[in-house]
Amino acid sequence: MNVHEAISKHSNAQHMHLVRFAELDAQREQAIDVAVDLCKRGLPFSVDRINAITAQIIAHAKEGISPLRTLVSEDMVRDYVNKG
Template sequence: MSAHEAITKHVTAQHRHLVRFMELDELREQAIERALARCAAGEPFGVDEINAATAAINEHAKQGISPTRVFVTEDMVREYAVKQQRRP
């Protein structure tokens, strides 16, 4: 394999890795938004879906160059929902 082919293969793999990270991160963000909306509406909510996506992101990060994410607690969602409600 030529150097050019090796570099192309490496860059392609990194790109694929980052695309998958962005997909997982978007799933996590959507789960966060749903939890926030339910919390703000005074409805019951959970963080299992958020943390499942977080676990997948963190596991994926072990395979390449993407960042990790922090696991979320219900208190974190409540605190953020209160902050959002205070914003003009």
């Protein structure tokens, strides 16, 4: 493999890593939106889905260059709703 091919392969791998991060991050944001909506309406909610996706993001970040996300508590959701 020549240098150009090696650079292209590496660049493509980084791109695909970031694409997967963006997919996971969008899923996490959707899960946060659902929890916030339920909380605003005074209904029971869980952060389990948010944190399951966050765990996937953390594991994924270990394989490349994507950023990390923090786990979310129910109190964090309530605080966000109460501030807004």
